[in-house]
Amino acid sequence: MIQLSVKEYLKNKWFNFFSIILLISMILSSVILISTMEKQTRIYRMLKPYMGDKGIYGATVDDECIESLQRVDKVFAGSVTYCSLNDNEVAEMLVYDKRVERYFKPVLSEGGWLRENPQSEDMISAVISNNNLGIKTGDVITVRVTSQNGEEEQRQIYISGVFSDGQKIYNTEVYLHSDFKFSEMFDTYSYEQLDGIVLITNMKEYDKWKDSVVTRLYKPIIRFEDGITEEEMSYNVEVLDDYHSEISGLKGNIGEINDLGAISKRSRREMRSLYVSYIPLVMVAFILVCLGIIGINTVKTALNTKYFAKLYLCGMNWYHNMIFVTFEMIINCIAAFFLSVVIIYILRLFGIFGRVYAEIHARQAGFIILMCVAIIIVSLLMVCKVMHENSPVDILKDE
Amino acid sequence: MLHIIFKNIIRQLKSNIIIYIVIFSQVTAIMSIYLVYGIFSNYKEAKQELTIESYTISAGFDGVRMGEVKKCLPEVLKSIEDRLDYFYIMGSCDRIMVNIHNEYSKGAFSFSKTIKDNMKIDQGRLMSDEEINQSANVVAGENIGELGEEISLFGEKYSVIGIVKRPFEEKSEFLEVAFTACPDDVIVYTIILNFKRLPRQSDYLAFKDTLGDVFGDHVQVDDFAVKDEEELISLNSFMIFAAVVGIGIALDTGFLYAYIIHKRKKQAAVLALNGAVKRQLFIINETEIFIVSSFNMIAGFLIFRLLMENYLRNLYHNVTETFSMSVYCKLSVVYMICVMVVTSVITLICSDDNIIKMLRRAT
Structure with a gap:
């Protein structure tokens, strides 16, 4: 049977060749679209659990202050440490x-993401921005940081x-302003234009x-929490205000611009308009997938039914014919998938057409599998329908 | 021959469901190609804007005269001259639009080479470096007078040394003058610094602080744009996506037509037995495809124009100029040529067999 x-x-080589090319274009377009959309919407996807109607954004706090607040559901905060690289240069970590x-794992121009350094347990691993100090991958740099007791200490970082x-x-x-949205929490960095050196590490390190x-x-x-009362909210605002005045000597820090509800609303609106701009792109990708499925299967069914009818008359049942169709389509899908991966790899390696977002993660893989399954099911359904509604003699007569 | 072609089309429409799938696919393909072109143009435009933004720093003015700008701008230019390509000042003198495209290096001004290379001079010439540094009262422009004529700007006499042709037809008066020779009373609207290398934040702050100190609320310096590599890759990805979709859709149409041609072998064999030569068989096939494709193209164009064009214009601001009739025509012609070339190749391959082979394969 397999033979x-x-x-x-092999007999249908031209059909299969064109099917594979069509499938490659379907896979490539879907992968590029999903990857780019993922990249552009990642800030909202990341912050989605933290966007709520009740809360505060941008207050000055520490761990202790947060613990003293009432009915806190979730907290998201970036941590920053300042490291003196020499007498003139302070890097943000x-x-x-x-x-x-x-x-937001950064794309590296050299080296790897936070590789462990076996030299010392005290040394942390970090990635660094371009810099004028000649610091490069593999270097161990000594920095001065402020310790908990307020004194400067020397520490080592493995780049x-x-x-x-x-x-x-x-x-x-x-900069918090009346139109602030969460997309402003992450900004484009360029050493060439902004000068300051930046180090990035993770919590584990x-x-x-x-x-x-x-x-x-x-x-x-x-x-x-959603069920927080007005009194509890006022208490929290007061705690945050007190902490801020203790640090800066200024009272009344928390205002309308810190209201999480308003910021979340504006951010959601921005996210929606971003998604709306994708509609035409999704539409054309969908059209291509549908046309591809229709095209491949129409031709496949039209090409095969007559031949299957002949095989049936020779003693082979419909079930075996369906195995042929499934086998052919599975091979085409697998071949198209591997060739697409090769094309993506070549695109990334040689930078043909410039840099492109094309990565195959769970979402992309899921979509490709779904598309391939749809093609196989539709082709089987079409063959079944023709075979079911017509006797082999009818099919041969029609031809 | 026409009789056979129309008979073929009618017979297909009556009995073959595949022709309806071809029609549906082709109409959708045409619409998608217009759509894909719109998407591609939009992102291409956005990419260009983003690149330009990364290399410029600009400021807008309200109620500021050139005399005041002349006092403070050289100081800024001096601090950024190693990265600066040229600076552009736009202002007005009565109803004449005044433009300055100058470079600055080591205390001396010159006409921007970038602009000079792209400017079309109809008659005469542009000002020389010597004239610029000697503050000679010379101008070049369009609709301001004849070559060699003297014109008056705020009471000062300027000689017209060149007639410039702008890329688009304009009736308004426009002139190019040197920064050093520009009348002090010219009202300044915009200053744009164009850099040859990515500007630094320190360049931006030098520009912003100097202008802010001198003009206060009368100047609005645009935000500093850091070159957003991620956004550029996103735009590039969308453009590649559009191109891949276009190729896929064209392939699909070719795929369906190839099947129809393949199925014609029996008819081709019969016609050949009746004396038809290869050329005639080719013409029959291709004319039929041309007629069906033309109708599909008109249908696709009408549906797109009536239902989708406005939606796309509202969504993508950069496509406003994209969908003109000439663009529709060009896209349609390119699409039709692609379909005809692909189907011609397939037709030629299929009709390469001899009659017996054709008949045998068809059965």
Whole structure:
């Protein structure tokens, strides 16, 4: 049976060749579209659980202050530490937690993402921006940081890679204004244009220092539980105001611009308009997929029915014919998938047509599998329908 | 021959469901190609804008005269000259639009080479570096007078040394003058600094702080744009996506037509037995495809124009100029040529067999 299926597959080589090319264009367009959309919407996908109607954004806080608040549901905060590289140069070290790391892991121009350095348990691994100090992958740099007791201490950082300019990193200079949206929390960084050196590490690495080095929680999102009362809200605002006045000597820090509900509303509106701009793109991708499925299956059915009718008359039942169809389509789908992966790899390796977002993650893989399953099912259904509604003699007569 | 072609089309419409799938696919394909072109143009335009934005720093003015700008701008230019390509000042003198495209290096001004290379001079010439640095009262422009004529700008006499042709037909008066020779009373609207290398934040702050100190509320300096590599890759990805979809859709149409041609072998064999030569068989097939495709194209165009064009214009601001009749015609012609070429190749391959082979394969 398999031998016959292979023979049939080779017999229809031109049909299969064009099917594979059509499938490749369907897979490539879907992968590029999904990857680009993922990249452009990642900030909202990352912050979705923290966007709520009740809460505060951008207050000055520390862990203790947050613990004293009532009915806190979720907290999202970026952590920043300042490291003196020499007498004139201070680098910002951004500490990404698991969630930020998942969505905003920087693209590296050299090296790898936070490789462990076996030299010392005290040394943390980080990636660095382009810099004028000649720091590169594999270097171990000594920095001065402020310890919990207020004194300066020397620590070592292993540079596992250098991240490239022009990508979005956590913005430590967020300016809160009446039209603030969460998209402003991450900003484009370029050493060439902005000068300052930036280090990025993750929570797992930073835990080695956490208890001894001063870290700032930068403009956190504090989401309260939905059922929080007005009194509890007022209490929380007062706690945050008191903490701010203790730090800065200024009272009345929390205002309307800090209202999480209003910021979330504006951010959702921005996210919706972003999604609306994708409608034509999704539409054309959908059209291509539908036309592809219709085209391949129409031709497939029209080509095969007569031949299947002949095989039936020779003693082969419909079930075996369906195995031929399934075999052919599965081979085409697998071949198209592998060729698409090769094309994507070549595109990325040689930068043909410039850099393109084309990555195959769970979402893209799921969509490709769904598309392939749809093609196989539709082709089977079409063959079944023709076979069911017509006797082999009718089919041969029609031809 | 026409009789056979129309008979073929009618017979297909009466008995073959595939022709309806072809019609549906082709109409949808045409619409998608217009749509894909719109998407491609929109993102291409956005990419260009983004690239330009990354290399410029600009400021808008309200009620500011050139005399005041002349006092403070050289200081800014001096601090950024190693990265600067040229600066552009737009202002007005009565109803004449005044433009300055100058470079600055080591205390001396010159006409921007970038602009000079792209400017079309109809008659005469542009001002020389010597004239610029000696503040010679010379101008070049359009609709301001004849070559060699003297014109008056705020009471000062300027000689017209060149007639410039703008890329688009304009009746308004426009002139190019040197920064050093520009009358002090010219009202300034915009200053744009164009950099040859990515500007730094320090360049931006030098520009913003200097202008802010001198003009206060009368100046609005645009935000500093850091080159957004991620956005550029996104736009590039959307453009590649549009191209891949276009190719896929064209392939699909070719795929369906190829099947129809393939199924014609029996008819081709019969016609050949009756004396038809290859050329005639080719003409029959291709004319039929041309007629069906033309109707599909008109249907696709009408549906797109009536239902989708406005929606696309509202959604993508950059496509306003994209959908003109000439663009529709060009796209349609290109699409038709592609279909005809693909189907011709398939027809030629299919009709390459001899009659017996054709008959045998058809049965």
